[in-house]
Amino acid sequence: xxxxxxxxxxxxxxxxxxxxxxxxxxxxxxxxxxxxxxxxxxxxxxxxxxxxxxxxxxxxxxxxxxxxxxxxxxxxxxxxxxxxxxxxxxxxxxxxxxxxxxxxxxxxxxxxxxxxxxxxxxxxxxxxxxxxxxxxxxxxxxxxxxxxxxxxxxxxxxxxxxxxxxxxxxxxxxxxxxxxxxxxxxxxxxxxxxxxxxxxxxxxxxxxxxxxxxxxxxxxxxxxxxxxxxxxxxxxxxxxxxxxxxxxxxxxxxxxxxxxxxxxxxxxxxxxxxxxxxxxxxxxxxxxxxxxxxxxxxxxxxxxxxxxxxxxxxxxxxxxx
Ligand code: ACO
Numbered sequence: 307x308x309x310x311x312x313x314x315x316x317x318x319x320x321x322x323x324x325x326x327x328x329x330x331x332x333x334x335x336x337x338x339x340x341x342x343x344x345x346x347x348x349x350x351x352x353x354x355x356x357x358x359x360x361x362x363x364x365x366x367x368x369x370x371x372x373x374x375x376x377x378x379x380x381x382x383x384x385x386x387x388x389x390x391x392x393x394x395x396x397x398x399x400x401x402x403x404x405x406x407x408x409x410x411x412x413x414x415x416x417x418x419x420x421x422x423x424x425x426x427x428x429x430x431x432x433x434x435x436x437x438x439x440x441x442x443x444x445x446x447x448x449x450x451x452x453x454x455x456x457x458x459x460x461x462x463x464x465x466x467x468x469x470x471x472x473x474x475x476x477x478x479x480x481x482x483x484x485x486x487x488x489x490x491x492x493x494x495x496x497x498x499x500x501x502x503x504x505x506x507x508x509x510x511x512x513x514x515x516x517x518x519x520x521x522x523x524x525x526x527x528x529x530x531x532x533x534x535x536x537x538x539x540x541x542x543x544x545x546x547x548x549x550x551x552x553x554x555x556x557x558x559x560x561x562x563x564x565x566x567x568x569x570x571x572x573x574x575x576x577x578x579x580x581x582x583x584x585x586x587x588x589x590x591x592x593x594x595x596x597x598x599x600x601x602x603x604x605x606x607x608x609x610x611x612x613x614x615x616x617x618x619x620x621x622x623x624x625x626x627x
Pocket of ligand 1: 462463521
């Protein structure tokens with residue numbers, strides 16, 4: 307069978323790191339409140355010249371270098387973002403030009419915090435059906451540019467960054483490497499719980515993130531536990547077979563509650579929310595790259611990815627590394 311095999315990963319962060327203490331100098335909050343409610347200790351914030359595309363390009367180049375793949379041989383780029391450089395063209399086309407692989411397929415996916423899962427499932431389908439052979443799946447965000455920095459209920463929770471995974475269509479088998487299965491969901495009825503109050507077709511402004519945190523929290527734990535059960539059932543595997551869970555890094559309490567609900571030991575969950583905060587579509591590939599590079603995730607490991615975000619959208623994937 308043809309499977310989409312992970313050949314490499316890469317990530318990029320803005321230069322400037324902002325601690326909770328620094329944030330508390332301009333916003334009515336405290337390190338204690340942020341750590342207790344979210345587990346976040348710091349976040350990276352893009353400065354002048356740093357954009358969603360510049361972070362995505364750095365992450366993409368790092369993934370190609372990690373895989374030992376010439377970037378000009380990439381024939382598919384799927385980039386998940388809610389903070390594109392421009393309304394159009396797709397930020398993916400800027401990455402394509404920077405890598406010098408012009409002529410292949412390149413487009414953006416908008417599913418907010420679940421964007422990377424949507425992008426991964428899309429690229430996987432295209433690789434398995436032969437539309438492309440080598441894909442970069444990227445999550446990249448500059449959420450700092452759509453935050454209301456006077457709204458302490460949202461601005462303390464998010465950060466900027468990018469992560470990329472290089473997938474290649476390869477012959478594999480049941481027990482071999484590659485994306486095993488993905489499940490995606492959306493529920494448009496929950497729009498008002500997490501959204502941006504602007505856009506080209508409504509206000510002609512960029513808008514700011516608005517969120518009813520408590521309700522999002524409640525939905526996140528239920529939806530994530532359900533979709534993780536679905537991918538396990540579909541693949542005939544059990545939670546004991548999973549070596550690592552790489553969740554969307556929204557909030558340490560969501561990670562703990564979901565792990566408890568599924569009976570996953572905390573030491574098998576990759577956590578980076580303390581240092582990156584919530585980087586939306588970038589959070590899963592950023593965390594995956596951290597755990598691959600520090601040697602936790604190894605070749606042959608069964609890895610489960612999951613995310614939920616605005617829409618609502620949510621999804622999960624199982625990958626044999
Ligand atoms: N600093 C200090 N106090 C604050 C802050 C802050 N940054 N923000 C809110 N407060 C205050 C509130 O005003 C409120 O005060 P009051 O009781 O006097 O009215 C009090 O803290 C409690 O506020 P709650 O919103 O009830 O706090 P809660 O315990 O629910 O924590 C949080 C808020 C962290 C947002 C939580 O609900 C949460 O994690 N929700 C999930 C949302 C999330 O992670 N979204 C990310 C995007 S979606 C996704 O990725 C899944």
